[in-house]
Amino acid sequence: MRLFLYEMKKIFSWKLILLVLLVNLLMFKVLLEFDLEYFPNGRPAGDDFKIEQHIISKYGATMDEEEFLDLQATYEEEVAKADAFLANDPKAIAVEMDSYENFRDFDYGNEEKMAYHDEMFFNSEEDFPWVLQAYEGYLERYQHKEKALVANMKGATPAQKKRYEQLLEEEKFAVYTDTVTSNFKSYKTSMAIVIFLSVAILISPIFLRDVNAGVVPLQYSSKKGRSVYRTKWLAGLVSSILIASILLILYMTLYATNDTSSHFDLPLYTFGWDYFWYDITFLQYITLSIAVIFGMSVLLSILTMAISSLVPNTIVLIAVQIVIMFVMIAGGATVIINNLINIWYAQAFVPSVLTIFAVVTILVAGFVWRREGKRDIA
Amino acid sequence: MLKLENIGKNYGDFTALTNIHLQFDNGIYGLLAPNGAGKTTLIKMLVTLAAPTTGTIFYNDQPIATLGEKYREQIGYLPQHFGYYKHHSPKQYLRYLAALKGMDKRVVEERIDEVLECVALADVKNKKMRKFSGGMIQRVGIAQALLSDPKVLILDEPTAGLDPKERARFRHLLTELGRDKTILLSTHVVSDIESIANEIVMLKNKELLYKANPATICHTLDGKIFETAMSFHAFNDFRKDYLTLAEKQETGQMLVRFFTEQTPKSDWKQVSPQLEDVFLVAYADEQKG
Structure with a gap:
């Protein structure tokens, strides 16, 4: 235990902690902050999100005819408010846009009307142009609920087509926008990048540090002998679990400020644009994403430890880690994490890649373990 | 008692040592040979950093490979290139090495003070080793080898970097320790061992050339x-x-x-x-x- 704590202490050296903090701060500013500060990102996303927070509690994951009529009634109430405003606005009257119908379906070639229309959208404190546009989106999505699924079937693989047909058959249509899911996808991809980088930085020197300091002969000839190697692995594993957990907790706590809990119980098919292989809820999707990021971080730490044990010097370590980090960011985070159960990739793609990653990592680690047990120490 | 039977070591096609038969009891043994003669290879096999290609090493009649940590806890080892963490003080580093040696936590602090006193580093025990001279680092190395009060001390070029005064002090220390320990001291500096070694082991052409007391070895050149x-x-x-x-x-x-x-x-x-x-x-x- 004493030795394990010493090894942990070596991993969490103040220099590395500082570096990890610096990288996190930098990456937070560059990547993560945007998805927190600009969520929902402008209009109409902001209006969509506000409406969804209101209507999810009323309609749930699906919308039936009665709910549609209720939504339409709400829309018409909003239209009536807009009509009242426009009928009393001299500028609207001047350009003959004295009702919402006239405001919406106007002659785009008319410069005066266009100017008023733009002013209302972009330079006015009135919300109705955006709010009503958002409501229209929900109404149209219901009225043409099969359209997106049917359109996606064109050019789809047989497996994708089967999934779309299943959704059609089970009447699992998109009711809401992808404002929340696309934000989370972007956020979790950035989060994975930062966590992968942090794990790599912290774990990379684990074995090379002692080789460079020339202390391996003392370690292996001591009473503990080559079991020190196992202790270092254990310390590395615990450290990576610790850092991945801390960062996941930290970043998910920050994500909580986006206040998307209203969407947690919705199944993924109800969000527009993206389709998924499984009908899990948004909260389950978040949990799955966290679990995969965590699992990949642990696998990365094992691979990193194996590399740290194999490379002859720091320059080679950095070179190899740059390649691995490129694969982890471009492939692991941007493809795997971002498209976890997305229908755009074959159903078996992500599980296969993750399985290959795990098997390769375990094989490399196994080879390094066996080698370390019997190799002559220079 | 340490006994080597038919020890040989090959690195691929290269033979580093062959047919080495040796026995070490309590006392000081000087392992004398020029650089590259296989001293360090022999020592690495003795401290389990390398496995012999042929033969077996026994400690108290049991193979050291079988004894494992029971053997390693009996040895104190100073490598030819003593490694250390520059940002550690001698005290911090010895604490870490004490954990590696599986020493009882209750005696560690006292023992660290003792060995640092022994190598005249007590006054700098809390200073970072980054600023230490080569001789001071070597003395930390000697201190760590003594830390667990081992039965077998194996020292590879221990006087490298020591000034004449420190060498003299070191020889005196070894003479004291040699009464109830097996000390194997590898060197290519004859003066380090001629006055203190009970026996000299000389290697040549990958084989054992002599193992005898200095006087007997010297007699081989009588009249020449x-x-x-x-x-x-x-x-x-x-x-x-x-x-x-x-x-x-x-x-x-x-x-x-x-x-x-x-x-x-x-x-x-x-x-x-x-x-x-x-x-x-x-x-x-x-x-x-």
Whole structure:
């Protein structure tokens, strides 16, 4: 235990902690902050999100005819408010846009009307142009609920087509926008990048540090002998679990400020644009994403430890880690994490890649373990 | 008791050591050979950093490979290149090594103070080793080898970097420790061991050349070491024909110490062989390159 704590202490050296903090701060500013500060990102996303927070509690994951009529009634109430405003606005009257119908379906070639229309959208404190546009989106999505699924079937693989047909058959249509899911996808991809980088930085020197300091002969000839190697692995594993957990907790706590809990119980098919292989809820999707990021971080730490044990010097370590980090960011985070159960990739793609990653990592680690047990120490 | 039976070590096609039979009891053993003769390879096998290709090493009649940590807890080892963490103080580093050695936490602090006192580093025990001289680092190395009060001390080039005063202190320390420990001291500096070693082990051509006390080894050259005086001009020719061991200028002439198996000439004075002579004669061909 004493030795394990010493090894942990070596991993969490103040220099590395500082570096990890610096990288996190930098990456937070560059990547993560945007998805927190600009969520929902402008209009109409902001209006969509506000409406969804209101209507999810009323309609749930699906919308039936009665709910549609209720939504339409709400829309018409909003239209009536807009009509009242426009009928009393001299500028609207001047350009003959004295009702919402006239405001919406106007002659785009008319410069005066266009100017008023733009002013209302972009330079006015009135919300109705955006709010009503958002409501229209929900109404149209219901009225043409099969359209997106049917359109996606064109050019789809047989497996994708089967999934779309299943959704059609089970009447699992998109009711809401992808404002929340696309934000989370972007956020979790950035989060994975930062966590992968942090794990790599912290774990990379684990074995090379002692080789460079020339202390391996003392370690292996001591009473503990080559079991020190196992202790270092254990310390590395615990450290990576610790850092991945801390960062996941930290970043998910920050994500909580986006206040998307209203969407947690919705199944993924109800969000527009993206389709998924499984009908899990948004909260389950978040949990799955966290679990995969965590699992990949642990696998990365094992691979990193194996590399740290194999490379002859720091320059080679950095070179190899740059390649691995490129694969982890471009492939692991941007493809795997971002498209976890997305229908755009074959159903078996992500599980296969993750399985290959795990098997390769375990094989490399196994080879390094066996080698370390019997190799002559220079 | 440490016993080596038919020890050999190959690295691929290269044979580093072959057919080594040795036995070490309590006392000081000097492992003497030029650089590259296999001293470090032998030591690495003794401290389990390398496995012999042939043969077995026994500690108290049991193979060290079987004994594992029970053997390793009996040894104190100073590698040829002593590694350390620059940002550690001697005390911090020895605490870490004490954990590696599985020492009882309750005795560690006291023992660290003792060994640092022993190597005259007590006053800098909390200073970062980053600023230490080579000699100070080497003394930390010696301290760590002594830390667990091991039964077997294996020291690879322990006097490297030590000044004459420190070397003398070190020899004195070893003489004290050698009473109830097995000490194997590898060096290519003859003066380090000739006065303190109970036995000298010499390796040549990957094999054991001698294992005997210094006097016995020196006797192998009885009647073969001479001194003579000659002019500088004559010395240049002389050394083409004879293996010269030492020379110094004296009253405008060269006083030469040399080895020969020829019948002595009248102006040659036979002298007692020293360990240094044995070393130079034994490895004369290697030194010529």
